[in-house]
Amino acid sequence: MALALHDTVRTRARTVERVAYVVAAVLFTSGLVHLVVLVASGATWEGPVSYRKAMTFGLSFGLTLAGVAWATSFLTVRRRNLLLGAFTVVSVVEVALVTMQVWRGVPSHFNFETGFDSAVSVSLAAGGAVIIVTVLGFATAAWRTPNLSPSMTFALRFGLVVLVAAMAVGAVMIADGVALARGGQPQLAYTTAGALKPVHAVTLHAVLVVPALAWLMRRTSWPERRRTRAIQAAALAYTLLIAGAVVVS
Structure with missing residues (x-):
């Protein structure tokens, strides 16, 4: 009975992972499509209504969702199906809403001009x-x-902690932007929030880059101690990259 239940849980976990990977591929493809539209149309790369925003959201959420689905497959997580399922659904909603607003020609974030636009921003x-x-x-x-x-443990912990930092940066961007937009300064809201984009972008993908490096090193003949040191060095290099993004911001 216990074995059958375990097999059922594993089957459901694999199903949720497969769905996450498929959705990630669709979101990434959406980003590529909008890159083509952006280049072919000759439209501006700047501003809150540029096709660039739909492109970056599609590419970023596609990569992040795939990275989270893969990285967390190594972890023992209570209710992982629920967490990964929620992450997948929200990724779709975020990209879909941003893309819809881009095609409508209105800003997706910090836009409280109409009741509908306010609902989108709040969502x-x-x-x-x-x-x-x-x-x-x-x-x-x-x-x-x-x-x-030890090498994979360090890589996963580093990647997920940095991802938490990415979410914190995103929360600061939203909080500052909403406060400025509500205060009657929507253009300043886009400018202020946009200043943190480099930091947000770099921190967003450590969960894929560093664990993937640890996974690749498992295919080498290096002893575990050497692999761990290499991952620690990679984490330090990534931290310096984040610091550079902070300076740019």
Whole structure:
């Protein structure tokens, strides 16, 4: 009975992962399509209604969702299906709402001009809150999962902690932007929030880059101690990259 239940849980986990990977591929493809539209149309790359925004959201959410689905497959996470399922659904909602507003020719964030636009902005902020909760759940699990190699353990912990930082940066961007927009300064809201984009972008993808490096090193003949040191060096290099993004911001 216990074995059958375990097999059922594993089957459901694989199903949720497969759905996440498929959705990630669709979102990434959406980003590529909007890159083509942006280049072919000769439209501006700047501003809150540029096709660039639909492109970057599609590409970023596609990569992040795939990275989270893959990285968390190494972890022992209570209710992982629920967390990963919620992350997947919110990723779709975020990209869909941003893309819809781009095609409507109106800003997606910090836009309170109409009741509908306000609902979109609030929904995007609420989606960000859900993402923060799921990421915190995964990050906590990284300290509770046994039987992983030291190099992979360090990589997963680093990647997920940096992802939490990315979510914190996103929350600051939203909070500042909303306050300015509500205060009658929407253009300043876009400018202020946009200043943190480099930091947000760099921190967003550590969860894919560093664990992937640890996974690749498992294919080498290096002893575990050397692999761990290499991952620690990679984490330091990534931290310096983040610091550079902070300076740019």
